Amino acid sequence: MEKIKVRGAPKSWQRSTSPLTICPGCQHGVVAELLCDAVDELGIQGNTIVISGIGCAGIDAFMVDMDAFIMCPHGRTCDVATGIKRALFGKPIVVALQGDGDCIAIGAGSLISAALRGEKITVIMANNANYGTTGGQLAPTTLLDQVTSTTPEGRDPGLAGYPAHVPEMLVPFRGVAYAARGAVNTPANYQRTKRYLKAALQKQIDNIGLSFVEILSACPANWHRTPVECLKWIEEKMIPEYPLGEFKNADRID
Amino acid sequence: MTRGEISIDERYCLGCGYCVHFCARGCIVIPGDRFTTMGYLLPVFINLERCNACAVCAWMCPHQAIEVYKYVESGQNEPEDISSG
Numbered sequence: 001m002e003k004i005k006v007r008g009a010p011k012s013w014q015r016s017t018s019p020l021t022i023c024p025g026c027q028h029g030v031v032a033e034l035l036c037d038a039v040d041e042l043g044i045q046g047n048t049i050v051i052s053g054i055g056c057a058g059i060d061a062f063m064v065d066m067d068a069f070i071m072c073p074h075g076r077t078c079d080v081a082t083g084i085k086r087a088l089f090g091k092p093i094v095v096a097l098q099g100d101g102d103c104i105a106i107g108a109g110s111l112i113s114a115a116l117r118g119e120k121i122t123v124i125m126a127n128n129a130n131y132g133t134t135g136g137q138l139a140p141t142t143l144l145d146q147v148t149s150t151t152p153e154g155r156d157p158g159l160a161g162y163p164a165h166v167p168e169m170l171v172p173f174r175g176v177a178y179a180a181r182g183a184v185n186t187p188a189n190y191q192r193t194k195r196y197l198k199a200a201l202q203k204q205i206d207n208i209g210l211s212f213v214e215i216l217s218a219c220p221a222n223w224h225r226t227p228v229e230c231l232k233w234i235e236e237k238m239i240p241e242y243p244l245g246e247f248k249n250a251d252r253i254d
Numbered sequence: 255m256t257r258g259e260i261s262i263d264e265r266y267c268l269g270c271g272y273c274v275h276f277c278a279r280g281c282i283v284i285p286g287d288r289f290t291t292m293g294y295l296l297p298v299f300i301n302l303e304r305c306n307a308c309a310v311c312a313w314m315c316p317h318q319a320i321e322v323y324k325y326v327e328s329g330q331n332e333p334e335d336i337s338s339g
Contacts, residue, residue, distance in 0.1 A: 005322070005323055006324045008312070008318075015318075019267075020266070033316075187314065228272070231272075
């Protein structure tokens with residue numbers, strides 16, 4: 001009998017000597033793992049530039065070992081991604097790895113401008129329904145009646161509005177080639193989300209338009225639940241509000 | 255039946271318990287008296303006979319602390335990587 005390795009960290013995963021700085025049970029590590037897996041399977045590790053803003057999603061960028069990773073000001077990730085893509089004549093594969101606050105709160109204008117211009121970049125948004133880094137405040141993606149540190153009695157739509165559905169919002173934009181939403185709460189959803197990420201990166205390789213993938217991820221520290229209860233909460237509360245699936249898959253843009 | 259084995263790296267494990275939750279065969283437990291170097295509860299691989307190297311624990315581990323190995327007969331070709339696709 002011989003022992004062979006079937007699964008370890010992905011090839012493009014950056015192994016540091018210390019533990020990651022994410023909280024126990026935080027699924028940003030899984031989001032970065034999915035990106036690494038998709039990049040490895042497409043064979044574009046040496047040609048991929050990952051750009052990340054401020055926030056918990058910024059930690060993801062430290063986990064990837066690709067051509068380069070670049071940190072940028074909060075909410076300006078799509079702008080910096082556009083600049084890099086254009087300055088290098090469209091050669092690199094540019095991935096904007098964002099959190100929900102970075103993508104749709106502070107960076108909403110950047111995302112919409114990039115979608116209007118039809119930039120050939122891939123935007124990944126990890127949605128944990130609050131601002132994780134600063135202590136769990138209300139974010140645009142917070143669910144109705146969800147308790148956060150700034151809505152202690154639950155999100156009231158009359159006061160704080162309704163949750164933002166980003167992939168559905170991007171569907172009418174003509175510059176958007178791909179919009180999908182996945183989750184990583186079960187192994188089945190994990191594999192499905194990996195397919196979405198590969199399809200999104202393929203759209204950029206084929207030079208079609210902006211591709212967007214939202215990934216629902218758990219935040220046990222700010223939801224005040226154990227990690228396994230968080231997965232149940234995603235299944236029961238988040239997925240009914242944010243349905244999974246592909247919303248747009250265009251082969252060409254007229 | 256395929257037999258497998260996993261190794262959990264104590265340096266990276268933060269004790270979230272996803273591996274215990276997702277192991278369909280009950281091969282991983284958190285005994286409660288073992289700790290990582292950071293002070294988190296350490297999961298332990300206990301059931302060598304039942305593990306079939308499905309690698310779901312390694313997929314779902316956010317910190318990439320788990321490596322999965324599979325036992326094959328000597329001389330066989332390397333099997334297809336089950337992590338892809």
